[in-house]
Amino acid sequence: MKLTIASKLMSKWDQRFCNLAKFVADWSKDPNAKVGAVLFSKRGGDITVGYNGLPMGVEDSAERLGDKETKLEMIVHAEVNAIVAAGLRAHGATLYVWGKPVCARCAGPVIQSGIKRIVAFSPEMDDGKWKKSGEVAHEMFKEAGIEVDFYVDQESDSQQSQVEKPQAEPGATTTPAT
Numbered sequence: 348m349k350l351t352i353a354s355k356l357m358s359k360w361d362q363r364f365c366n367l368a369k370f371v372a373d374w375s376k377d378p379n380a381k382v383g384a385v386l387f388s389k390r391g392g393d394i395t396v397g398y399n400g401l402p403m404g405v406e407d408s409a410e411r412l413g414d415k416e417t418k419l420e421m422i423v424h425a426e427v428n429a430i431v432a433a434g435l436r437a438h439g440a441t442l443y444v445w446g447k448p449v450c451a452r453c454a455g456p457v458i459q460s461g462i463k464r465i466v467a468f469s470p471e472m473d474d475g476k477w478k479k480s481g482e483v484a485h486e487m488f489k490e491a492g493i494e495v496d497f498y499v500d501q502e503s504d505s506q507q508s509q510v511e512k513p514q515a516e517p518g519a520t521t522t523p524a525t
């Protein structure tokens with residue numbers, strides 16, 4: 348796995364937490380989308396994880412999970428599960444997400460919980476409804492002053508690495524001397 352943010356290799360700890368989110372994503376029973384989230388709070392070593400699934404006590408039968416409409420209505424996303432589990436410890440934390448872009452439905456709880464930084468798939472990595480929802484979420488994060496780092500896995504399929512184009516830093520362009 349070679350994870351990059353704006354074409355730069357991610358820091359060792361960012362990579363570790365994304366790896367952990369990927370590992371946790373696999374615990375999801377959702378047959379279509381497995382998403383994992385890791386909340387790393389300001390105090391070192393304080394980690395909370397979440398994955399997408401039906402709420403506690405709500406039967407997550409294969410039949411129900413296979414019925415897309417019902418599943419979408421009932422499912423709790425990985426981000427929200429991690430936020431609820433972390434409680435006040437989410438304040439000031441960094442949220443790492445693997446599997447899907449953070450959607451607009453999760454953006455509200457993410458902002459209200461006091462999370463300060465998000466490291467997640469770029470909305471560009473999804474070509475369906477999650478792209479649109481991810482873009483709405485991004486707009487909300489920008490307005491709320493949350494730092495967002497979108498990453499790509501350079502070693503995964505080429506489609507994913509193609510969509511993320513390196514963005515020029517403001518002021519990084521050089522003007523030819525006249």
Ligand SMILES: [Zn+2]
Binds near residue numbers: 424425450451452454
């Ligand atoms: Zn969501």
